[in-house]
Amino acid sequence: MKIFCISSSKDTKTGMRLAGIEGIVLNSKEEVINKLNEITKEKKEIGIVLITQNLVKLCEEEILKIKAKFKLPLIVTIPNDDENSNVSGLISKYINDSIGIKI
Numbered sequence: 001m002k003i004f005c006i007s008s009s010k011d012t013k014t015g016m017r018l019a020g021i022e023g024i025v026l027n028s029k030e031e032v033i034n035k036l037n038e039i040t041k042e043k044k045e046i047g048i049v050l051i052t053q054n055l056v057k058l059c060e061e062e063i064l065k066i067k068a069k070f071k072l073p074l075i076v077t078i079p080n081d082d083e084n085s086n087v088s089g090l091i092s093k094y095i096n097d098s099i100g101i102k103i
Contacts, residue, residue, distance in 0.1 A: 009081040029058045049053030
């Protein structure tokens with residue numbers, strides 16, 4: 001199974017890509033919901049979706065519905081790539097703590 005990242009930041013997408021995780025940069029609620037719906041309709045190729053906190057806040061209700069309806073993909077919230085935060089180690093820690101994968 002694959003891991004996929006949905007982010008609002010090019011930097012997060014680039015960092016994930018360097019770790020071998022494909023991703024996309026989205027900025028609107030509609031784009032995020034459409035992408036999640038697209039992922040859930042695939043043949044379970046993507047098992048884990050990493051999504052930044054700010055995008056989760058945009059469409060929290062819809063994400064909860066997807067989590068309740070589908071066993072896969074596992075949707076994991078990761079921190080935003082803010083200039084004010086030390087994100088470099090946080091994202092790796094969140095992924096490792098949540099799903100046991102060290103990147």
